[in-house]
Amino acid sequence: MQRFCTLGFVLGLILMVFGLTYALPIATSLYFDDGMADHFVRGMSLNIGLGSVLAGLTMRFRGDIKTRDGYLLVASFWILMSAAATLPLLWGIPGLSFTDAFFETVSGFTTTGATILIGLDALAPSLNLWRHEMVWIGGLGIIVLAVAILPLLGIGGMQLYKAEIAGPIKDSKITPRITETARLLWLVYAGITLACIASLKMAGMSWFDAICHAFSAMGLGGFSTHDASVGYYDSPAIELVLIVFMLISAMNFALHYQAVHLGSLMPYKQDAEVLPMLALVAFSIWLCSWYIWDNGVYSTFLESLRHVAFNLVSIATDCGFASVDYDKWPPFVPWWMLYLSCITCCTGSTGGGIKMFRTLLLWKQASREMFSILHPRAINPIRIGDMPIPNKIIFAVLAFIFMYFISVVVLTFSLIFSGLDAISALSAILACINNAGPGLNQVGPATNYQSLGDFQTWICSAAMLLGRLEIITLIVLFTPTFWRK
Amino acid sequence: MQRFCTLGFVLGLILMVFGLTYALPIATSLYFDDGMADHFVRGMSLNIGLGSVLAGLTMRFRGDIKTRDGYLLVASFWILMSAAATLPLLWGIPGLSFTDAFFETVSGFTTTGATILIGLDALAPSLNLWRHEMVWIGGLGIIVLAVAILPLLGIGGMQLYKAEIAGPIKDSKITPRITETARLLWLVYAGITLACIASLKMAGMSWFDAICHAFSAMGLGGFSTHDASVGYYDSPAIELVLIVFMLISAMNFALHYQAVHLGSLMPYKQDAEVLPMLALVAFSIWLCSWYIWDNGVYSTFLESLRHVAFNLVSIATDCGFASVDYDKWPPFVPWWMLYLSCITCCTGSTGGGIKMFRTLLLWKQASREMFSILHPRAINPIRIGDMPIPNKIIFAVLAFIFMYFISVVVLTFSLIFSGLDAISALSAILACINNAGPGLNQVGPATNYQSLGDFQTWICSAAMLLGRLEIITLIVLFTPTFWRK
Numbered sequence: 026m027q028r029f030c031t032l033g034f035v036l037g038l039i040l041m042v043f044g045l046t047y048a049l050p051i052a053t054s055l056y057f058d059d060g061m062a063d064h065f066v067r068g069m070s071l072n073i074g075l076g077s078v079l080a081g082l083t084m085r086f087r088g089d090i091k092t093r094d095g096y097l098l099v100a101s102f103w104i105l106m107s108a109a110a111t112l113p114l115l116w117g118i119p120g121l122s123f124t125d126a127f128f129e130t131v132s133g134f135t136t137t138g139a140t141i142l143i144g145l146d147a148l149a150p151s152l153n154l155w156r157h158e159m160v161w162i163g164g165l166g167i168i169v170l171a172v173a174i175l176p177l178l179g180i181g182g183m184q185l186y187k188a189e190i191a192g193p194i195k196d197s198k199i200t201p202r203i204t205e206t207a208r209l210l211w212l213v214y215a216g217i218t219l220a221c222i223a224s225l226k227m228a229g230m231s232w233f234d235a236i237c238h239a240f241s242a243m244g245l246g247g248f249s250t251h252d253a254s255v256g257y258y259d260s261p262a263i264e265l266v267l268i269v270f271m272l273i274s275a276m277n278f279a280l281h282y283q284a285v286h287l288g289s290l291m292p293y294k295q296d297a298e299v300l301p302m303l304a305l306v307a308f309s310i311w312l313c314s315w316y317i318w319d320n321g322v323y324s325t326f327l328e329s330l331r332h333v334a335f336n337l338v339s340i341a342t343d344c345g346f347a348s349v350d351y352d353k354w355p356p357f358v359p360w361w362m363l364y365l366s367c368i369t370c371c372t373g374s375t376g377g378g379i380k381m382f383r384t385l386l387l388w389k390q391a392s393r394e395m396f397s398i399l400h401p402r403a404i405n406p407i408r409i410g411d412m413p414i415p416n417k418i419i420f421a422v423l424a425f426i427f428m429y430f431i432s433v434v435v436l437t438f439s440l441i442f443s444g445l446d447a448i449s450a451l452s453a454i455l456a457c458i459n460n461a462g463p464g465l466n467q468v469g470p471a472t473n474y475q476s477l478g479d480f481q482t483w484i485c486s487a488a489m490l491l492g493r494l495e496i497i498t499l500i501v502l503f504t505p506t507f508w509r510k
Numbered sequence: 511m512q513r514f515c516t517l518g519f520v521l522g523l524i525l526m527v528f529g530l531t532y533a534l535p536i537a538t539s540l541y542f543d544d545g546m547a548d549h550f551v552r553g554m555s556l557n558i559g560l561g562s563v564l565a566g567l568t569m570r571f572r573g574d575i576k577t578r579d580g581y582l583l584v585a586s587f588w589i590l591m592s593a594a595a596t597l598p599l600l601w602g603i604p605g606l607s608f609t610d611a612f613f614e615t616v617s618g619f620t621t622t623g624a625t626i627l628i629g630l631d632a633l634a635p636s637l638n639l640w641r642h643e644m645v646w647i648g649g650l651g652i653i654v655l656a657v658a659i660l661p662l663l664g665i666g667g668m669q670l671y672k673a674e675i676a677g678p679i680k681d682s683k684i685t686p687r688i689t690e691t692a693r694l695l696w697l698v699y700a701g702i703t704l705a706c707i708a709s710l711k712m713a714g715m716s717w718f719d720a721i722c723h724a725f726s727a728m729g730l731g732g733f734s735t736h737d738a739s740v741g742y743y744d745s746p747a748i749e750l751v752l753i754v755f756m757l758i759s760a761m762n763f764a765l766h767y768q769a770v771h772l773g774s775l776m777p778y779k780q781d782a783e784v785l786p787m788l789a790l791v792a793f794s795i796w797l798c799s800w801y802i803w804d805n806g807v808y809s810t811f812l813e814s815l816r817h818v819a820f821n822l823v824s825i826a827t828d829c830g831f832a833s834v835d836y837d838k839w840p841p842f843v844p845w846w847m848l849y850l851s852c853i854t855c856c857t858g859s860t861g862g863g864i865k866m867f868r869t870l871l872l873w874k875q876a877s878r879e880m881f882s883i884l885h886p887r888a889i890n891p892i893r894i895g896d897m898p899i900p901n902k903i904i905f906a907v908l909a910f911i912f913m914y915f916i917s918v919v920v921l922t923f924s925l926i927f928s929g930l931d932a933i934s935a936l937s938a939i940l941a942c943i944n945n946a947g948p949g950l951n952q953v954g955p956a957t958n959y960q961s962l963g964d965f966q967t968w969i970c971s972a973a974m975l976l977g978r979l980e981i982i983t984l985i986v987l988f989t990p991t992f993w994r995k
């Protein structure tokens with residue numbers, strides 16, 4: 026019982042703090058006079074009011090947060106925030122169902138950036154800002170989750186990353202560590218966001234669009250203020266700025282902190298993930314540009330290069346902006362992009378998927394097994410960078426990848442069962458579980474998730490949450506063991 | 511050098527013995543007077559002649575077969591037999607390319623049963639028998655491979671199955687064990703084949719068709735003497751007989767030997783794989799029958815049940831007969847069937863894919879990891895049946911599954927790269943690597959692999975060999991470690 030009071034107290038506090046974030050859309054609404062301010066004020070009051078009541082009722086009975094409560098806290102956090110954030114959308118967009126509104130807010134907070142809304146260009150500016158702010162807040166949450174919380178919870182090999190920033194804390198209480206880490210990362214994240222806003226403005230966006238798209242790029246969300254996404258601007262300069270900031274967001278933010286702290290690029294060079302990621306992306310851009318140019322999609326190699334570079338980086342980093350309808354390209358390229366979305370992003374970034382470090386670990390483990398078939402007695406420990414990796418971590422990583430794969434299969438079959446074609450189903454699930462955004466065919470870059478039925482929408486929402494919470498954090502809640510005292 | 515002479519000697523002997531198998535198509539050709547006897551006599555002479563020369567030249571320099579030579583021997587065996595067996599096809603079918611002929615013989619010896627030939631009903635009976643005989647020989651080879659050879663080579667956790675029939679042999683020489691095991695299994699295999707031929711004859715097939723289809727069912731090959739496959743007969747009795755024998759062939763033949771030896775059904779009951787396999791198949795038949803009946807594909811549930819039962823068992827056991835064009839059913843069912851083809855068959859059967867025991871092991875390992883996240887200090891060994899499974903085996907199984915998955919991704923992307931659509935590409939690779947046979951769309955049950963280009967045909971041949979040699983046996987040959995002294 027104390028456990029749930031503790032949980033209630035923390036969630037109450039979070040709701041109250043979250044209430045403050047409504048200030049930005051309220052200001053926006055007043056500035057643009059789009060008539061939405063009332064909705065946001067009501068939402069703000071509800072959040073702060075409910076949060077205070079919840080925190081007040083549970084305050085006396087609360088205890089310390091234990092590691093094990095972390096799973097429930099993390100899952101409740103994302104689901105509660107998404108549910109609360111639907112209110113302004115429901116009030117501001119007549120006819121929007123809760124299913125669709127919840128999909129949109131989950132998509133925001135998980136930084137998936139898949140949308141069910143059509144007519145974004147005509148949407149009230151405050152609602153558009155609200156969508157993008159969710160991505161930005163979600164992105165910050167994800168970084169803190171990856172750098173400070175998951176290592177303590179022991180999810181999918183993230184134990185390796187214990188003590189990355191704030192130093193080892195032997196206590197099983199998680200509050201002090203999270204607070205300190207969050208403070209440092211918040212500063213780095215906000216700083217890079219400001220640089221991105223300024224760069225986008227200089228590249229030709231309006232201030233409003235620059236802020237929205239910077240929020241989207243930093244959280245690797247991929248929401249846009251235009252139905253045509255970044256294709257609306259048809260501007261190589263904007264695309265180049267976004268490519269740079271998407272790649273920055275796909276790196277570990279703990280590295281950015283170290284780089285700023287030391288005033289040096291060495292942290293990037295020494296990192297095990299950054300160079301493989303950049304090499305993979307560069308090779309893929311070259312290969313795919315050549316392929317679609319060779320297939321006659323664009324008349325010049327340079328044009329191929331421009332469009333492949335932007336859209337491939339966007340999907341590989343799990344951002345999800347689109348500048349052209351790449352679903353019309355020969356299928357090799359969009360499928361390769363979806364494949365990259367599974368493996369490219371670094372740990373501690375705002376991207377999703379399996380992550381580069383797990384991919385590298387899996388690769389090394391497989392090579393070790395091939396070697397040990399021929400030399401059964403050889404002992405051959407695995408290293409990532411300079412770290413030797415214990416078997417315990419390797420098992421945890423393999424379990425993560427297996428659960429990821431099982432989830433993809435089960436969710437894809439659910440969509441096919443519900444009547445969706447196989448390509449839309451598989452691509453939708455990959456795009457959602459990797460928090461990338463656009464899939465192919467019926468959920469491709471030129472359309473969106475609007476055409477899905479209610480059941481299908483809920484499956485996709487579940488996929489986004491599963492992916493964002495690194496699969497196991499969520500699945501563990503459904504095991505009997507978790508609920509046994 | 512001695513190593514290659516030993517290899518040459520064994521392959522020479524195998525070619526000579528293989529030459530004897532041409533007697534059956536020669537007899538068939540003479541009986542039906544189809545004019546192909548000359549081709550088979552020439553093929554027989556070439557095989558025995560070349561085999562004698564190879565064995566004669568290398569005899570003086572040969573040594574014992576070492577475990578490590580096993581990888582090369584197994585791979586050379588399947589490739590050499592397939593290459594040799596193309597001759598009668600090339601001589602007997604004017605205009606057939608070597609690429610296509612090799613695909614057909616690899617498809618036979620790996621018991622995949624995918625075909626590039628059209629007009630099977632009009633094909634010379636001896637050529638049709640030849641195709642089916644390859645499946646039958648391949649099936650026997652696979653059983654011996656799984657029960658006697660792979661456990662010694664330590665592939666994908668098969669070490670567990672050491673000493674299943676012939677008792678532990680501590681020597682690293684593999685010849686005595688293989689000889690004894692092969693003799694016992696051959697008797698069981700031949701006995702069940704005779705029962706299958708008799709049952710098919712009683713169900714209404716001609717003797718010739720009964721022999722061909724029994725060969726196909728025992729090897730889980732799926733070749734047929736008719737373009738319409740088993741749909742040609744439109745006979746529930748024949749379908750029922752085939753369902754029974756396909757399921758028998760999908761079980762471990764070491765179990766059949768034990769059951770005959772003990773005169774009891776206990777071995778099946780005690781086995782870790784048989785009951786899960788039957789339960790999975792039964793559940794899937796019920797689910798899919800209901801689904802396509804609910805979707806209005808057939809007017810009665812019984813008709814749904816009949817067609818689902820036959821085609822689902824056929825694909826799940828990696829046999830590959832078809833009685834209707836199930837690619838026209840709502841996509842959930844054919845995809846579910848393809849999914850089953852990956853996991854359903856038992857170790858030591860003539861089927862392909864990951865195999866039930868690895869699926870069970872993977873599932874238990876994942877559950878153990880979920881448990882150990884919440885109880886990090888608990889020690890919780892995995893058991894299959896009564897056997898505790900050491901971590902070494904678990905790593906080997908996980909490595910197998912990872913290499914399987916990597917192979918599917920790489921080969922599927924090769925086909926998509928070559929211009930095939932995603933559904934045909936993925937389904938073709940799954941159907942080939944699982945040695946199931948028909949895929950979907952362009953390579954679906956109503957068509958075949960004829961329409962593929964040369965590059966695509968070679969990729970599919972590679973997939974069949976990879977799957978049949980349990981992935982790692984083949985991949986290990988491409989590692990530098992293997993070729994280092």
Ligand SMILES: [K+]
Pocket residue numbers: 136137138139245246247343344345460461462
């Ligand atoms: K995204």
Ligand SMILES: [K+]
Pocket residue numbers: 621622623624730731732828829830945946947
């Ligand atoms: K087959």
